[in-house]
Amino acid sequence: MRSRDARFDGWFFTAVLTTGIYCRPSCPVAPPKPENMRFFPTSAAAQQAGFRACKRCRPDASPGSPEWNQRADLVGRAMRLIADGVVDREGVPGLAARLGYSARQVERQLLAEVGAGPLALARAQRAQTARVLVETTALPMAEVALAAGFGSIRAFNDTVREVFAVAPSELRRRAPGAPAPSGPLSLRLPFRAPLCPDNLFGHLAATAVPGVEEWRDGVYRRTLRLPHGHGVVALRPMPDHIGCRLSLSDLRDLPVAINRCRRMLDLDADPAAVDELLRSDALLRELVDKNPGRRVPRTADSAEFAVRTVLGQQVSTAAARTLAARLVVEHGAEVADAEGGLTHLFPEPEALAAVDPATLAFPQSRRRALLALVNALAEGQIDLDVSGDWRRARAGLAALPGIGPWSVESIAMRALGDPDAFIATDLGVRLAARQLGLPRTPAALTARAAAWRPWRAYAVQYLWATGDHAINRLPAA
Template sequence: MVIDEEHAYRAVSARDARFDGCFIHAVRTTGIYCRPSCPAVTPKRRNSQFFLTAAAAQSAGFRACRRCLPDAVPGSPEWNLRADLAARAMRLISDGAVERDGVSGLANKLGYSERHLTRVLTAELGAGPLALARAHRAHAARLLIETTELSFADIAFAAGFASVRQFNDTIRMVFASTPSDMRGRGKAPVGTPGRIVLRLPYRPPFDAAGLLAYFRLNALPGVEEVTADSYGRTLSLPHGEATVRLTFPTDHVLCSLRLADMRDLGAAVSRVRRLLDLDADPVAVDTFLGADPVIGPLVRETPGIRVPGSVDGTETLLRLVAPYAGVPLQVPDGTLTHLYSAGDHPVTEAVASGRLVVDVGRSIEDLTEELASLVGNEVADEVAMRVLGAPDVLVLPEGSRHLASHGPEWRPWRSYAGAHLTRKAATS
């Protein structure tokens, strides 16, 4: 994606928070990069430089603003809108693929050579996979420094750094600060022993009630718990089991995690954000769909709707086609007692053998084509929408199938049009 720098500068001048996370604004005279809505005095146009990612700004020698904390923003909705190699790589990097498998493992999952992947990411995003992963580690480390009482050695390990020295060097380079100084500036840790509590940002408006209604309708006892104002569930993460409990204050999501292995923090946060569709741009969606004669009244009634996503691609697929068979947690967390597992089914065998991979690194076209031959088009479309965050997949509830002919008029936001109709069907 090419940044329209004139429009970007106007957004910075207006301190428009809708663009936070969509691009980075760097100031040549100070060497600092900011979110577009940073309250600092707007620099002259000739002193401004724009990047798609924090990693690109860091690679160019800029450090993060201490005032606006540009890494503490929603992610760019661009990675769901795009289905190309760069977007697929970004989704996997956010899930911790480089920390777990290295750049070679990331390239193998995407089906390209390391050299080609690095060339594409550098050309498209201004930074290669190592730099992008380093920015991801720095963000995870900042969260842990400012919101937990973990030792810095434990934080370095949890965030994916190879050593405490590498951790210290990266924090100084990215934030122009030391871990000790950052902890002193941070808010007092919250939560209880054994849990990490984080604030997850999003772009308002945000229809939390609609998400809770969806989770309540589809909840599996032991795996999920839904109350009037909260959602909890078990997670199967790369290094162990976990549980998460989510509540919804006015301007953020409060996320309480219990992890068996701290290295899973980044993956857990990334998956929860995808589950809640927190990186969406609701203003863009609502502005477009709000003008439609069919969907418009629903948009005005429920602004900020989100498409429920997925914390595990395989689980999402199997819940649609296979019987449930739970696996007990080693350490239960109240009513959260089981990890999801599926009973016998041909798709279960395909996943177990490695012939079928359902994760965020897949392209929409390849995944839906492969799934359609196994489970049919409707299931394939729903999996693509929930697992990949595809914004333009039309999945309609039973009573709204007659509206399928309106689908072309709802592009490129058909997933959200379907979400509005599904929400209406569930409450009527």
């Protein structure tokens, strides 16, 4: 707090007793006396204690805590589900049912660890969504209230006044720039520096499925399947943020769309902690120092990525894209794109489960693997959602025919978001191991990689960077 260290923004929030406001650690205002400071693990906890957000540092717009994407326990899973809008759609009972606990147990655990219950956490997210819509659009306030998830205009007005200490109309008046009358929403997605965009956007662009994704003019674009409709997002890497343009068929999906984009780009990661550990290994130090801040390219749709992983088994990146594109054209739902480059949503598991195997133009063994996977996903036998249990999901995937260790760990790393997933059998990883003098066999390499825990998924990104593959570099604009 005294050094205004931005690396800790989102990790915790500081409230000031004498002013009644709460700030992020990097707030430019001179820090108060220690005896006047109180610390909270979430903005929701600070709000619940009666503090309002600082107008200078805007703590509600800081990156999310990396802790919730690192943990596979009840609290970590609950925080990911709340960020994905489950409480607004299904209530606290729906959240508890997804987690397999009683609502009382979930409430108690969240209060103990993050200082706020599910309703308070969801309310804080609604407040931030409302602020984005008030400041960036010209929507009538009643429509903003509905889109942000408030049950009434009164609840919307009361929450905005309580959290930001101004009325919604005043919040709009003070916003920098004129709000857009219509069209896509333009947002800035913050992250903790440093961020290396090369492998992050390089991977997404190199593996993009035509019709669903594209790289155009320095921007990664893709379609999104969302709870109330669909959307198209355009993401551009910038020095201090990710530029984000969202076109949504239903504005109620805004917080979910933002959360999924942040998750796909791994924007809530803690690069300082990751790189510090990996840099301590002499064989990785030079790779980390060359391009620090590598993120794990994840996915906006876990089921989609699992299907694409099976399609990509033992074939080139180009061949995997071709196979996926065929499924998209034949079984994906069509969408309209004002810019004309995107045409479909990736087909859901239920649609693929009904496909005649004879129509799939790839080997019989891969047909069996694909159909076994989509049936397991469609029937709920395997849960790859943000609430999913990582160990149970791994076991379920491994039990399917044709799903080996490479596929299981790839899905764990990029779909489940396990930061410690490690693909010891991957060809690129093994080639890098040979080049760096690491053990070459999967078993020996896995044993050697124990020193990189709990960040082995990030170590994979640095190992891949030793190769000359398109996934390692930004495409030409």
